[in-house]
Amino acid sequence: MKNVILASTSTVHGSGFLEYLYDELIASFDGIDHVLFIPYARPSGLSYEDYTSKAKLAFKKININLTGIHEQQNPENAIKSAKGIFIGGGNTFVLTKTLYDNNLIPVLKEVVETGTPYLGTSAGSNICGQTIGTTNDMPIVYPPSFIGLGLIPYNINSHYLDPDPGSTHMGETRETRINEFHVFNEIPVIGLREGSWIKLKGSEIKLQGNKTARVFAPGIPAFEISSGSQIEKSINNILKAG
Amino acid sequence: MKNVILASTSTVHGSGFLEYLYDELIASFDGIDHVLFIPYARPSGLSYEDYTSKAKLAFKKININLTGIHEQQNPENAIKSAKGIFIGGGNTFVLTKTLYDNNLIPVLKEVVETGTPYLGTSAGSNICGQTIGTTNDMPIVYPPSFIGLGLIPYNINSHYLDPDPGSTHMGETRETRINEFHVFNEIPVIGLREGSWIKLKGSEIKLQGNKTARVFAPGIPAFEISSGSQIEKSINNILKAG
Numbered sequence: 001m002k003n004v005i006l007a008s009t010s011t012v013h014g015s016g017f018l019e020y021l022y023d024e025l026i027a028s029f030d031g032i033d034h035v036l037f038i039p040y041a042r043p044s045g046l047s048y049e050d051y052t053s054k055a056k057l058a059f060k061k062i063n064i065n066l067t068g069i070h071e072q073q074n075p076e077n078a079i080k081s082a083k084g085i086f087i088g089g090g091n092t093f094v095l096t097k098t099l100y101d102n103n104l105i106p107v108l109k110e111v112v113e114t115g116t117p118y119l120g121t122s123a124g125s126n127i128c129g130q131t132i133g134t135t136n137d138m139p140i141v142y143p144p145s146f147i148g149l150g151l152i153p154y155n156i157n158s159h160y161l162d163p164d165p166g167s168t169h170m171g172e173t174r175e176t177r178i179n180e181f182h183v184f185n186e187i188p189v190i191g192l193r194e195g196s197w198i199k200l201k202g203s204e205i206k207l208q209g210n211k212t213a214r215v216f217a218p219g220i221p222a223f224e225i226s227s228g229s230q231i232e233k234s235i236n237n238i239l240k241a242g
Numbered sequence: 243m244k245n246v247i248l249a250s251t252s253t254v255h256g257s258g259f260l261e262y263l264y265d266e267l268i269a270s271f272d273g274i275d276h277v278l279f280i281p282y283a284r285p286s287g288l289s290y291e292d293y294t295s296k297a298k299l300a301f302k303k304i305n306i307n308l309t310g311i312h313e314q315q316n317p318e319n320a321i322k323s324a325k326g327i328f329i330g331g332g333n334t335f336v337l338t339k340t341l342y343d344n345n346l347i348p349v350l351k352e353v354v355e356t357g358t359p360y361l362g363t364s365a366g367s368n369i370c371g372q373t374i375g376t377t378n379d380m381p382i383v384y385p386p387s388f389i390g391l392g393l394i395p396y397n398i399n400s401h402y403l404d405p406d407p408g409s410t411h412m413g414e415t416r417e418t419r420i421n422e423f424h425v426f427n428e429i430p431v432i433g434l435r436e437g438s439w440i441k442l443k444g445s446e447i448k449l450q451g452n453k454t455a456r457v458f459a460p461g462i463p464a465f466e467i468s469s470g471s472q473i474e475k476s477i478n479n480i481l482k483a484g
Contacts, residue, residue, distance in 0.1 A: 013411075013412065014410075094426070133383075135381065138420070138423060139374065140419075140423040145384070180336075184336070194412055
């Protein structure tokens with residue numbers, strides 16, 4: 001049974017790394033004393049070692065040990081035998097390329113789909129969508145594919161930002177960018193604001209956290225879904241009504 | 243002799259499409275009565291026809307005719323025989339993929355390097371760098387390569403934005419993103435603010451417009467260069483001093 005948390009961000013303003021997620025993590029990782037961390041997204045170019053130290057500290061506060069995948073001899077086996085997995089944020093292109101280069105996409109998909117508890121934040125959530133085609137990140141490396149783990153039938157736009165009505169900047173708003181995505185793609189997109197996460201439990205896909213999420217699908221106006229609602233049902237209701 | 247304008251944006255706040263560039267265009271496209279427009283970047287998913295109509299209106303005001311490359315039977319021949327070329331903004335990934343899919347990268351590079359006057363705005367400027375690895379755009383399609391035309395020995399970050407010190411958003415600033423690029427790449431990056439453009443005239447590469455530009459290179463702190471300065475010389479001076 002899938003047991004997955006896909007969070008918009010690791011950190012909300014004014015709080016420590018993962019702190020706002022502790023209650024959810026305690027519930028999701030119940031009975032687990034060890035988590036495998038995948039530091040490949042390297043936020044600000046942080047080394048695997050430094051990023052892993054940071055994650056280790058956060059998990060220590062909820063009494064879970066953590067080691068980095070780079071410390072393991074065989075990353076594929078490390079994923080297979082992991083009791084829980086955490087992929088942190090950073091650059092989605094770097095993360096995707098490193099997972100592909102190490103041939104870890106199929107094994108990750110398999111273990112998470114068959115029940116290994118998973119936490120993704122930011123880039124670590126983006127990679128779980130159908131594609132990484134709605135990341136905000138800069139394409140600083142060229143991955144062999146944009147295809148993600150496909151744990152949900154959507155794409156994620158993490159750190160979703162509402163348009164700033166006072167802006168004089170001519171760069172596209174987030175909404176414009178996602179609408180452009182739908183000129184070329186059919187996949188619905190969940191605009192996940194900081195403080196929100198998607199919770200997969202078996203076949204249920206729920207929005208959690210203290211914000212609504214904005215859903216974009218081709219041919220219908222974007223709409224909001226509230227925390228606690230089942231995303232699949234909400235989208236189907238709107239699609240039927242539209 | 244190269245004769246190239248690479249602008250951060252097509253439009254500055256409070257002014258019409260290309261309007262702030264008219265004086266520069268009149269000088270650069272002197273003696274030219276016709277320009278080939280490449281609408282492949284499709285801003286907001288705009289059709290080739292609608293985007294070309296918009297560009298046609300703007301060029302009409304400086305007495306230059308314009309036709310879209312999609313109206314031509316053979317796009318490669320259209321580029322070869324063009325008196326001047328304009329690639330407008332939109333999505334850099336869509337532009338790049340369409341140029342590669344139509345095998346137009348080599349011929350574009352050749353004609354612009356041997357003197358066909360060129361205007362790029364936003365995505366149309368990004369594609370002229372070494373790679374498109376510093377675009378702000380969303381990766382809504384998967385191009386066969388991130389390698390650009392390489393008309394300058396840099397990458398461009400168009401619509402460059404300074405960090406907002408009051409922001410509580412946890413998404414990366416532009417500066418953080420470009421610094422992450424330099425963890426994996428050596429290519430210097432020109433952060434080109436809206437209202438600025440790079441002018442190539444032969445071997446000279448000058449910053450133009452009403453703003454300074456921010457230059458990022460691996461291993462040295464980012465620095466500003468002023469309008470009118472020769473970019474290559476400015477960078478070399480800083481590199482020598484550093």
